[in-house]
Structure formats: structure tokens, C-alpha cells
Amino acid sequence: MNLKVFGAVILTLTALMFNPALAQEAPEVDRTATGGAQTLEDIMARQKQLEVDESFRSENLGNPENAAAIDEPLGTLGGSSQSDQWRGIRYNEADIQTVTRGPAVDVLIQDGGMPWYKLREGPMITYGGGALIAIIVLLAVFYFVRGKIMIDGGPAGTTIERFKPVERFGHWLLAGSFVALGITGLITLMGRSFLIPVLGPDAFSALAIGSKWVHNNVAWAFMLGLVLTFVMWIAHNIPNKLDWQWIKQGGGFIGKGHPSAKKFNAGQKIVFWMVMILGFSVSLSGLSLLFPFQMPMFSDTFGFFNSILGTDFPTVLAPHEEMQYANIWHSIVAFVMMVAIMAHIYIGSVGMEGAFDAMGNGQVDLEWARQHHDLWVEEVEAKQGKRGSS
Numbered sequence: 001m002n003l004k005v006f007g008a009v010i011l012t013l014t015a016l017m018f019n020p021a022l023a024q025e026a027p028e029v030d031r032t033a034t035g036g037a038q039t040l041e042d043i044m045a046r047q048k049q050l051e052v053d054e055s056f057r058s059e060n061l062g063n064p065e066n067a068a069a070i071d072e073p074l075g076t077l078g079g080s081s082q083s084d085q086w087r088g089i090r091y092n093e094a095d096i097q098t099v100t101r102g103p104a105v106d107v108l109i110q111d112g113g114m115p116w117y118k119l120r121e122g123p124m125i126t127y128g129g130g131a132l133i134a135i136i137v138l139l140a141v142f143y144f145v146r147g148k149i150m151i152d153g154g155p156a157g158t159t160i161e162r163f164k165p166v167e168r169f170g171h172w173l174l175a176g177s178f179v180a181l182g183i184t185g186l187i188t189l190m191g192r193s194f195l196i197p198v199l200g201p202d203a204f205s206a207l208a209i210g211s212k213w214v215h216n217n218v219a220w221a222f223m224l225g226l227v228l229t230f231v232m233w234i235a236h237n238i239p240n241k242l243d244w245q246w247i248k249q250g251g252g253f254i255g256k257g258h259p260s261a262k263k264f265n266a267g268q269k270i271v272f273w274m275v276m277i278l279g280f281s282v283s284l285s286g287l288s289l290l291f292p293f294q295m296p297m298f299s300d301t302f303g304f305f306n307s308i309l310g311t312d313f314p315t316v317l318a319p320h321e322e323m324q325y326a327n328i329w330h331s332i333v334a335f336v337m338m339v340a341i342m343a344h345i346y347i348g349s350v351g352m353e354g355a356f357d358a359m360g361n362g363q364v365d366l367e368w369a370r371q372h373h374d375l376w377v378e379e380v381e382a383k384q385g386k387r388g389s390s
């Protein structure tokens with residue numbers, strides 16, 4: 001599936017799950033009997049979660065500035081009545097005087113809160129947590145069925161340098177921070193449901209405050225790790241014809257023989273690009289959450305999708321709704337990454353003989369290297385040969 005379509009599908013699903021704007025429209029209502037005010041039919045339609053055109057209320061806000069021009073009798077509040085003012089508050093049009101000014105202070109009521117809360121406490125925990133359990137079970141089954149992938153004919157006993165210290169530093173910065181962010185993120189999302197019953201509210205409160213601190217601060221290490229590994233490895237991750245061969249042979253996991261590969265095979269390139277693209281996206285939505293209301297990005301993103309795909313995503317979002325979308329998107333992307341990274345951790349540790357050394361001490365067995373990255377070994381040996389002869 002191409003990336004744009006995939007992105008649109010994810011966005012559509014997200015929007016469908018908690019976007020009240022996609023509800024069914026309510027039938028036209030005759031309000032002459034109430035003089036234009038709300039009728040019982042309006043209230044019933046809202047209770048049925050139908051989409052009610054609220055303009056008869058949102059645009060009926062009185063006229064406080066131009067009271068003198070109003071020919072109807074004025075009330076105690078001049079050109080606007082108390083109902084007008086409450087409607088102003090409901091539709092974020094009231095002139096609110098607060099001590100602190102900020103991008104969200106004028107919004108006293110917004111509609112996205114409850115659907116967001118329900119999505120976060122319900123499907124997000126169920127499907128996200130379910131996906132994590134499913135991948136752990138799947139990897140365990142794979143381990144028992146396929147077994148550890150061994151070096152055919154055993155190790156050579158001599159080694160070759162696979163990753164320089166700076167590459168390993170970049171990898172472990174990225175990996176260590178990712179694991180810390182994953183654990184503290186899960187505590188933040190699921191702690192109320194699963195940890196309060198076990199730890200009690202006081203201990204959980206301390207843990208949640210600590211988790212939040214770690215999550216907010218370790219995020220910078222993750223972003224640095226992402227930039228370092230991107231710069232160091234991008235040149236080795238440009239797709240080429242060999243990758244297609246590798247994929248067609250199932251990467252050597254299924255069947256016999258090892259397909260040829262340079263420094264990174266197609267499977268690793270997929271991991272690399274997944275980490276970079278999703279890592280960038282999770283960082284952006286994370287920054288938007290870290291600096292509330294300062295980096296709204298969903299109305300623009302939705303507008304962009306609407307213009308290229310003809311979709312109908314809402315583009316007028318209250319500041320709080322922007323944050324709710326950022327929060328949901330952040331969690332979805334993080335879960336996709338966690339699931340994929342579990343598979344990566346498996347293959348880089350217990351799943352394959354000799355793989356961990358590459359990131360452990362940087363030296364891999366020559367036979368392992370020949371079997372998994374034959375063309376890379378040839379390149380390294382050719383360079384060494386040149387150096388040796390000059």
C-alpha cells in the first residue's frame with residue numbers, strides 16, 4: 001500500500017473513532033413555535049448523537065456592542081441577555097476576562113473531550129495492549145517452531161568489525177531511550193486501570209509523577225539518537241534491486257540459503273525507515289504535547305489531506321481538540337513502533353546466533369557476516385586489501 005493511502009486510512013480510522021462531526025445529520029426542525037429557540041426535537045436529536053446544525057444557537061449571541069441600535073426593549077444586560085451570554089460561553093465567543101492570557105483561555109466548553117477520553121480509556125488500551133501481548137506470543141511461538149537461527153556450519157572463530165563505537169552509541173541511545181519512553185508511556189496510559197488496584201492511589205501517584213518526568217526528559221535523548229542513527233546509516237539504507245531479491249527469498253527465514261545483502265538487508269532497511277518515519281512523527285506529536293497549544297498541527301494536516309484526497313476531515317479545531325488528536329496519534333504511532341521493535345529485539349538477541357555481538361562489542365563472527373551480509377564483507381575486505389597493498 002502506498003504511504004499516502006496508508007496515512008489516509010489511519011487518519012480516517014482515527015477520525016471515525018472519535019470524531020463527532022461524522023455523525024448522521026438530524027432532520028430539519030421548525031422552530032417558529034419557540035421563536036427560534038431550542039425545541040424538544042433539537043434536544044432529542046442531540047441525545048441520539050445526530051449531527052444538529054447548531055448555527056441557530058451559535059449565531060444568536062445578542063449584540064452587546066451596538067445596544068443603542070437595537071430596536072427591541074433592552075434587558076438588564078443591555079443588548080445581550082443572559083441566554084445570549086451562556087450561548088457565547090458554549091460556543092467560545094464570550095469575552096472572557098482571565099488573569100492569564102493564553103491560546104486556550106477563551107475555550108470554556110469543547111465537544112472533543114468525552115470521545116477522546118473514551119477512546120483513550122477503551123480501544124486504545126484494549127487494542128494497543130492486545131497488540132503487544134499478541135506479538136510477544138507470536139515471537140514465542142516462532143522461537144519454538146523455527147528455533148534460534150544458527151550460523152550454518154558453525155562460527156569461523158575470526159571476527160570482523162561491524163559497527164564503530166559511535167554507531168553503537170547512537171543505537172543504544174536510541175534503544176535505551178525508546179525502552180524508557182515505552183515503559184513510562186504505558187504506565188501513563190494504563191496505570192489508572194491496572195496499577196492503582198495493585199499499588200493503591202498514593203504509590204501510583206508517586207510512580208506516575210516520576211514516569212511523566214522521565215518521559216518528558218528522556219524524549220530529547222530519543223530525538224538525538226534518531227538524528228545520529230539517521231545521519232550515520234541513511235547511505236546504507238537506500239533501497240536497491242538486491243532488496244527485492246531478498247524479499248522474494250523471504251530473507252532466508254523460510255526455505256534454505258541466505259540471500260545476498262550489503263551492510264543492511266531489506267528487512268533491516270524496513271526497520272530503519274519505520275524507525276525514522278514513525279520516530280519523526282511520534283517526536284512531532286510528542287513536542288506538541290510537551291508544549292501545549294504552541295504547536296497545533298492537525299487542522300493543517302487535515303486540510304492538506306482534504307485538498308489532495310478530497311476527504312472531509314474537520315479543519316476548525318479548538319486548541320484542546322488539537323491536543324486530543326496529538327495525544328491519540330502519539331499513542332497509535334508508539335504502539336505500532338513498540339510492536340515492530342519487539343520483533344527487532346527478538347531477532348537481534350535470542351532469535352539469531354551471533355547477531356547481538358554486532359551491537360554488543362561491535363565485532364561479528366566472519367562466517368555470520370558472510371552468511372547474512374556477503375557483499376558487505378567483500379566490500380570491507382576489498383578496502384582492507386587496498387589499504388594493505390598501498
Ligand code: HEM
Binds near residue numbers: 269271345
Ligand atoms: C533493546 C534491545 C535491542 C537490541 C538487543 C537490539 C539489537 C540490534 C542489533 C544486534 C542490531 C544490528 C544488526 C546487524 O548487525 O545487522 C541492531 C540494529 C538496529 N537497531 Fe536495534 N536493538 C534493540 C533496540 C532497538 C530500538 C528500541 C530501536 C529503535 C527505536 C532500534 C533500532 C535499530 C536500527 C534502526 C538498527 C539498524 C537496522 C537493523 O539492523 O535493523 N533497536 N539492533
